[in-house]
Every structure is written in C-alpha cells, then in structure tokens.
Amino acid sequence: MTTFKEIQGRNIRSYTTNPTDPLEGQMWYNQTTLKLKGVTAVGAWSSSGSLITGRSRMAGCGTQTAGLGFGGYSPSTGKTEEYNGTGWANGGALNTARYNLGGCGIQTAGLGFAGYNGSTLKNESEEYNGSSWTEGNNVNTSRQMLAASGTQTAGLGFGGYTPSPAANKDETEEYNGTSWSEQNNLNTARRILAGAGTQTAGLAFGGFVTASSASTEEYDGTSWTASNNLNTARYSLGGAGTQTSALAFGGSSNKTEKYDGTSWSEVGDLTTSRSYIAGCGSSNSSAVAFGGNPNKSETEEYNQSINVITAGAWASGGAIPTSKRDGFVGSIGTVTAGLAYGGEPINTETYEYNGTSWSDGGDLGTGVRYAGGVGTQTAAGAAGGNASVGFSASAGYQTYDGSSWSEQPDLNTARSNAASAGTTTSAVSFGGSVPGSSAAVEEYSSSSWTSVTSMPAVRSFHAGGGTQTAALAAGGVASTGSPYGIYSSSLEYDGTNWTTGGSLNTGRALVGSAGTQTAFIVIGGDTNINPHSTQTICEQYDGSAFSTIPSLSAVGQNFRGTGGTTSSAYEAGGFSTGGSNVGTTEEYTAETSAVNIVDITTS
Numbered sequence: 001m002t003t004f005k006e007i008q009g010r011n012i013r014s015y016t017t018n019p020t021d022p023l024e025g026q027m028w029y030n031q032t033t034l035k036l037k038g039v040t041a042v043g044a045w046s047s048s049g050s051l052i053t054g055r056s057r058m059a060g061c062g063t064q065t066a067g068l069g070f071g072g073y074s075p076s077t078g079k080t081e082e083y084n085g086t087g088w089a090n091g092g093a094l095n096t097a098r099y100n101l102g103g104c105g106i107q108t109a110g111l112g113f114a115g116y117n118g119s120t121l122k123n124e125s126e127e128y129n130g131s132s133w134t135e136g137n138n139v140n141t142s143r144q145m146l147a148a149s150g151t152q153t154a155g156l157g158f159g160g161y162t163p164s165p166a167a168n169k170d171e172t173e174e175y176n177g178t179s180w181s182e183q184n185n186l187n188t189a190r191r192i193l194a195g196a197g198t199q200t201a202g203l204a205f206g207g208f209v210t211a212s213s214a215s216t217e218e219y220d221g222t223s224w225t226a227s228n229n230l231n232t233a234r235y236s237l238g239g240a241g242t243q244t245s246a247l248a249f250g251g252s253s254n255k256t257e258k259y260d261g262t263s264w265s266e267v268g269d270l271t272t273s274r275s276y277i278a279g280c281g282s283s284n285s286s287a288v289a290f291g292g293n294p295n296k297s298e299t300e301e302y303n304q305s306i307n308v309i310t311a312g313a314w315a316s317g318g319a320i321p322t323s324k325r326d327g328f329v330g331s332i333g334t335v336t337a338g339l340a341y342g343g344e345p346i347n348t349e350t351y352e353y354n355g356t357s358w359s360d361g362g363d364l365g366t367g368v369r370y371a372g373g374v375g376t377q378t379a380a381g382a383a384g385g386n387a388s389v390g391f392s393a394s395a396g397y398q399t400y401d402g403s404s405w406s407e408q409p410d411l412n413t414a415r416s417n418a419a420s421a422g423t424t425t426s427a428v429s430f431g432g433s434v435p436g437s438s439a440a441v442e443e444y445s446s447s448s449w450t451s452v453t454s455m456p457a458v459r460s461f462h463a464g465g466g467t468q469t470a471a472l473a474a475g476g477v478a479s480t481g482s483p484y485g486i487y488s489s490s491l492e493y494d495g496t497n498w499t500t501g502g503s504l505n506t507g508r509a510l511v512g513s514a515g516t517q518t519a520f521i522v523i524g525g526d527t528n529i530n531p532h533s534t535q536t537i538c539e540q541y542d543g544s545a546f547s548t549i550p551s552l553s554a555v556g557q558n559f560r561g562t563g564g565t566t567s568s569a570y571e572a573g574g575f576s577t578g579g580s581n582v583g584t585t586e587e588y589t590a591e592t593s594a595v596n597i598v599d600i601t602t603s
Contacts (some may be wrong), residue, residue: 012027013029014028014029015028015029016030016032017030017032018030018037018597022595023039023306024039024041024306025039025040026039027600035599035600036600037597037599037600038598038600039306039595039597041596042304042306042308042596043258043267043304044302044303044308044309045256045268045270045271045301046271046300046301046309046310046311046591047298047300047311047312048086048288048299048301048550048591049087049312049549050087050298050299050548050550050551051069051088051296051298052079052081052088052090052505052506052548053072053074053077053079053081053297054074054296054298055072055077055099055295055296055297056072056073056099056276056277056292057073057099057291057293058099058278059072059102059103059112059278060103060238060279060290061103061105061106061107061110061111061280062105063106063282064085064280064281064286064301064303065084065085066084066085066106066108067082067083067107067280067281067288068081068083068103068105068128069081069083069088069290070091070101070103070110070128071101071103071115072291073100073276073295075099075118076098076099076118077097077099078095078096078097078098079093080092080093080128083288083290083299084547086540086547086549087299087540087547087548087549088299088547089545089548090505091131092128092131092132092133094112094133095124095126095133096115096122096124097117098116098117098122098124099115099117100144100145100161101113101114101115101144101146102115102146102157104148104149104152104155104156105150105151107130108129108130109128109129109151109152110127110152111126111127111148111150111152112125112126112128113125113126113139113148113175113180114139114157114160115144116145116163121143121144121162121163122144123138123141124138125137125139125175125180128152136178138180139157139180140171140182141160141169141171141182142162143171144161144191145160145191145192145193146158146160146169147159148195149196149199149202149203150175150198150199150202151199152177153175153177154175154198154199154200155174155175156173156195156198156202156219157180158170158202158204159190159193159204159207161191161192167189169189169191170185170186170190172186172224175199183222186204186224187217187224187225187226188213188215188217190208190209190213190235191207192206192207192235193205193206193207193213193235193237194237194238194239194251196239196240196241196246196259197246200219201218201220201242201244202218202243203216203218203243203246203259204217204219204224205230205237205246205248205259206230206233206234206235206237208235208236211233212233212234213234213235214229214230214231214234215229216228216264228263229264230257231255231264231265231266232255232257232266234251234252234253235251236275236277236293237250237251237252237253238251238289240280240281240282240283240287240288241281241282241287242282243261244259244261245259245285246258246259247284247302249270249277249287249289249302250273250292251275253273254270254272254274255269255270256269258284260284267302270289271298272296274291274292275292275293276291276293277291277293277296278292281302284304285303285304285305286302286304287301288301289301297551306596307593307594308593309591310593310594311550312549312550312588312589312590312591313588313589314538314552314553314588315587316584316585316587317335317353317356317570317584317585318353318356318358319358319585320340320358320560320561320573320584320585323581323582324342324344324347324573324581327343327369327559327560328342328369328370328371328372328373328382328385331373331421331464331513331514331515331564332375332377332561332562333353333375333376333380333563333564334563334565334568335353335355335563335568335569335587336355337354337355337376337377338352338353338377338561338570339353339361339373339377339380339400339563340560340561341364341368342367342368342369343560343573344369346367346368346369346386346388347367347369348363348365348366348367349363350362350364350400350405351560353572353585355587358572361400361403362405364398364405365398365407366387366407368382368385368386368394368396369385369386369416370386370416371383371385371394372384372385372432373420374420374422374424374427375399375422375424375427377402379402380400381420381427381444382397382398382399382400383397383411383429384396384415384418384429384432385416385417386416391416393414393415393432393434395410395411395413395414395415397409397410397411397444409444409447409448409449410449411429411442411449412442412449413434413438413440413442413451414434415429415432416432416435417432417433417480418431418433418438418460418464419432419463419464419465419473419476419513420464421466421471422466422468423467423468425444425445425446426445426446427443428442428444428452428471428493429444430442430455430459430471431458431459431462432460433460435480436458436479436480437459437478437480438460439454439455439456439457439459441455441493455498456491456498458478458479459476459487459491460476460477460509461476461477461509461510461511462474462475462477462487462509462511463475463476463520463522464513465513465514465515465516466493466515466517467516467517469493469494469495470494470495470517471517472490472492472501472516472541473490473493474487474489474490474501474504474522474546475488475490475504475511475525476509477509482530484529486508486509486527486528487507487509488507489501490502490541490546492517501541501544502541502545504539505539505547506527506535506537508524508526508537509525509526510525510526511523511524511525511526511557512525512556512571512574514562514569515565516565518541518543519540519542519543519566520566521538521539521540521541521549521566521588522539522541522546523538523552523556523559523562523571524536524537524538524555524557525537532577534555534557535555536551536554536555537552538551538552540566549588550588553586554576554584555577556575556576556584557574557575557576558575559571559574560572560574561573564588566590567589568587568588568589569588570585570586570588571585572584572585572586
C-alpha cells in the first residue's frame with residue numbers, strides 16, 4: 001500500500017493548533033479539536049474595484065494583475081481602462097470609438113479591431129503600447145460581435161456578425177503585427193462568442209447561431225476542429241486563458257465553466273449575472289470579468305488556490321443620532337475610534353464612534369462647519385470652517401482631548417472647506433475659501449500657525465490627509481462659485497514644497513478621505529456641484545497613481561466623519577443627491593485571504 005508520506009513527501013504530524021503556513025495537500029492532526037485537518041484548493045469569484053465607466057460589449061486582454069478593457073457601449077465609446085489586480089485607472093482612448101470589437105494581447109501591447117459604432121461596421125485595427133493607441137492595417141472583413149485570441153504581433157480574429165445583410169460570420173483572420181490575412185473558417189458560423197489562447201492554439205466557444213450555442217472549436221494555426229461542448233449553451237459570454245486551460249463565464253447565464261483541453265466542467269458562479277461581459281486572464285484558475293449589460297461597472301476576480309478570498313467591500317455601520325448634511329473635509333480617527341463634529345446649521349455637536357454605534361461627546365466651544373480635521377478620537381483638531389450662517393470664514397482652531405474641546409491659537413488666514421493633515425501639535429492646513437478659493441498653506445507647531453509655501457493653485461472642497469511633512473491634497477474645486485472647475489489632480493507636500501501627484505480617474509469635490517500620502521483613499525463626492533451629481537465611486541492612491549476600489553453602497557458627499565486607512569476606513573453622514581440629509585455610516589474592509597483549512601473525513 002502506498003503511504004501518505006510516499007505521496008506527499010511528508011508525514012501526518014500532530015499539532016495543538018493549526019500550522020500558520022500550511023501547504024496544499026498537507027494533512028495534520030489537531031490535538032485541540034481532535035480532528036484530522038488538511039488544506040485544499042477552492043475556485044470562486046470575488047468582487048474587486050469597479051470600472052470607472054460602466055459599460056457593456058467591451059473588449060478585454062491581459063492578465064488578472066495587468067488587464068486592459070477598451071471600447072464598449074455606454075453608448076459607443078473609445079474609453080480604455082487599465083487593471084492592476086485591485087482596481088481600474090484611465091488609459092489612452094481608442095482612435096475609433098466602438099463596441100462589439102475584438103481584443104487580444106497584454107496591457108502594454110494590446111490589439112483592438114473591427115466592431116460597430118451604432119451606424120457603421122468597423123474594420124479598423126489599433127495597437128496599444130501601454131499609454132496610447134496607434135492605427136494599423138484594417139481587417140479584411142468588417143464585422144462586429146467577433147472573438148479573438150493571441151498577441152499584438154500574432155493575433156487571431158474569428159466569427160462575428162454583419163447586420164446588413166444579416167449574417168453570422170465564420171471568417172478567421174490572422175494578424176502578424178502588420179497586416180491581416182484570411183485563414184480557414186470556423187466550422188460553425190456564429191456571433192457573440194468568446195475566445196481564448198494563441199494564434200496557433202486558439203479556442204472558440206459559445207455564441208449565437210440560431211439560438212444559444214454550446215459549440216467549442218480548437219484552432220491549430222491552420223484549421224478548426226470541433227471539441228466537446230460547453231455544459232450550458234450561451235452567448236455574449238466572456239472568456240480567458242489558453243486552449244488547454246480556459247474559463248467561460250457569464251453570458252445568458254451566470255455560470256462559469258473551465259476547460260482542460262478536452263472537456264468543460266462547472267465551477268463557482270459569477271456573483272453578478274450579466275451578458276455582453278468582457279474578461280481577461282492567463283488560465284482557468286486566474287481571470288477577471290468586468291462590465292456587462294446594462295452598462296455594468298462590476299468587476300470580479302476568479303481564483304483557484306488554497307486561499308479563500310474575501311472581497312473588499314463597504315458595509316453598513318451605526319447611524320449618527322442626528323443627521324447633518326455638512327461636515328469637515330479630512331481624516332479623523334479609525335473605524336473603531338472615530339469622531340464627527342459640527343455641521344449645518346452651525347452647531348456644536350460631537351459624536352464618537354466605536355465601530356458599532358455613535359455616542360455623544362463633548363460639545364465644540366464654537367459651532368462650526370467645513371472645518372479641516374486632524375488627529376485621533378482622543379486628540380483631534382478642527383481648523384477654520386464657518387462659524388456663522390453663510391460662507392464667512394473662521395480662523396479658529398479647536399482641539400479635543402477625548403472629552404472636551406479647547407480653543408487654541410488662530411490660523412493667520414480665516415477660511416473654510418480647507419483640508420488638513422497631521423496631528424493636533426504638528427498640523428498643516430491647505431487651501432479653502434476666504435470666501436473665494438485660497439491657495440494658502442499654514443503649519444502648526446504646538447503654539448502657533450505659520451504661513452508657508454502656498455499650493456500651486458487655489459483649491460477648496462478637496463480631500464486631505466497624511467502628516468505635516470508628507471501630506472496629500474486630491475480633487476476639489478478651483479472656485480467656490482459656478483463654474484466651479486472640478487479638479488482630478490492631486491498634490492503632494494513634503495513639508496516645504498508642493499509637487500504634482502497622480503490624478504483621480506474621476507475628478508470630484510466634497511469627498512471623504514483616509515490614509516497617508518502613499519496609501520490614501522478618496523471616498524464618494526460630487527462631480528458637478530451645481531446641479532449635484534453625487535457619486536459612489538472610491539479610489540485608492542499608492543503614492544504614484546489612483547485606481548478604483550469597491551464603491552459605496554449609496555451615493556454620498558460632504559461627510560461629517562471620515563477616517564481610517566486603506567484597509568479599514570469609514571464614512572458617516574453627509575448628504576445624497578439633491579441635498580437630502582443622511583446619518584448613515586459605511587465601513588470599508590479591504591480584500592483579505594485565508595488558507596482554506598478543512599476537516600478530513602471518510603465521507
């Protein structure tokens with residue numbers, strides 16, 4: 001009889017607790033639970049950062065940690081977005097806006113071709129270099145709803161549809177980096193199919209013939225051969241992987257199937273059922289699905305590994321007892337020790353959050369709204385703001401010790417809706433309104449405020465965070481009156497000078513924020529101000545670039561309390577589109593993973 005050690009190369013050991021870093025296939029006996037334990041791989045989808053622009057009928061290429069999504073219907077667009085394994089960032093736009101196009105390659109060397117723009121079939125072919133698209137030679141057969149596989153210099157396009165005359169297509173074309181050439185046709189003409197693999201080892205599956213199709217065909221660089229069908233016939237599905245390790249997902253079903261080079265087997269379903277979905281990935285164990293009908297922004301990752309992934313998400317927390325629509329801009333406290341104060345109308349309320357509920361804290365000495373916040377729940381500071389009805393600015397600075405507020409030396413320049421960073425004894429306040437937008441910057445060092453180098457341009461209603469010597473300003477407006485001029489840019493402060501940082505993918509003001517200069521999130525906000533266009537979108541900054549993270553459950557802006565880190569943050573209060581007061585709280589927890597430890601039984 002073959003022993004476990006002969007199979008796995010290790011004995012079954014006994015532990016009082018589970019090992020901290022077990023390997024796939026490892027088994028052990030837990031002396032505490034009196035059970036035989038082991039580690040096994042699981043395959044499942046988990047939510048990730050949303051597309052910046054929700055849309056359907058896109059093309060996708062690349063891998064799970066370096067993906068590309070381009071084109072699509074929202075309506076017809078040339079928009080390109082880049083995926084980093086966590087969220088999306090804006091890329092260079094296609095020269096020809098279109099949807100139902102083919103796409104293959106990688107994030108820094110993508111290929112997009114054919115498609116439709118709502119009135120005209122397209123034959124244009126474009127190459128992406130990681131920042132911009134360049135036109136190449138056209139495909140031979142103009143069409144839409146086709147599939148693709150391969151690379152930028154060895155691409156394959158197959159199938160599709162022409163609306164006039166209405167016909168499914170079986171044409172196959174190869175691209176050599178310069179031009180397209182006709183090859184042997186698919187055995188079954190069809191549209192809205194999916195593809196995977198390379199130019200010499202391609203895979204076509206699903207689609208629409210006269211009804212949903214389950215047909216699968218393999219390409220060897222010369223001709224197509226029929227293989228085993230999908231278990232669920234469907235069209236407008238997504239695909240990823242290789243000819244011997246492919247994944248099919250979505251379409252007219254939320255089902256996911258993996259292909260091993262011979263047959264398909266069902267695995268975990270997509271969380272969000274959708275058609276006209278796009279995807280990318282390197283195998284049937286690592287893929288990304290995104291977009292879909294109707295103009296979806298949801299992104300999901302598929303992983304088959306020994307780790308169970310819990311997706312990052314916002315969840316409801318305790319409601320603020322008295323809902324006020326305005327608050328401060330800045331980061332205060334943490335999810336389990338947060339602070340919200342002031343608001344509209346001018347008031348003195350302070351609320352403390354313990355991760356579950358809000359309770360009354362000591363009142364402000366002077367009621368205020370739009371004050372910049374610094375510090376923690378037990379050592380907080382509120383700088384500037386409005387201390388009277390209207391937009392008259394205040395120079396006041398108050399600090400909180402966990403029970404009561406006390407007046408401190410005033411700012412040199414009175415202002416509201418500024419952002420702040422640092423601690424109560426080492427703070428920096430920047431921008432704001434006086435009542436016109438300001439570029440003024442001041443630093444506080446225990447006893448007084450000192451004017452220092454101004455921001456490069458005026459900015460108010462922006463996000464701020466970090467420390468006195470490593471602060472970040474993001475978003476905001478250039479003017480306190482219409483036209484407001486929404487910023488997408490960010491600025492980094494090193495304690496002396498301001499330099500340009502990465503840009504938000506969606507410019508907005510009246511945002512919440514949390515984190516440090518190199519690990520920062522921007523929460524919700526407003527992309528228009530008048531009339532309001534309140535958002536759910538959230539983005540994360542890594543010190544270089546912004547990318548999306550999971551969105552809020554409900555739109556929000558002008559939050560009363562925001563705070564935490566990029567892995568654990570909260571937002572509370574504020575108001576929704578139309579100025580409706582809200583006292584809700586949402587808590588953010590970033591993606592986590594844990595080894596899949598199971599009980600070993602005989603059943």
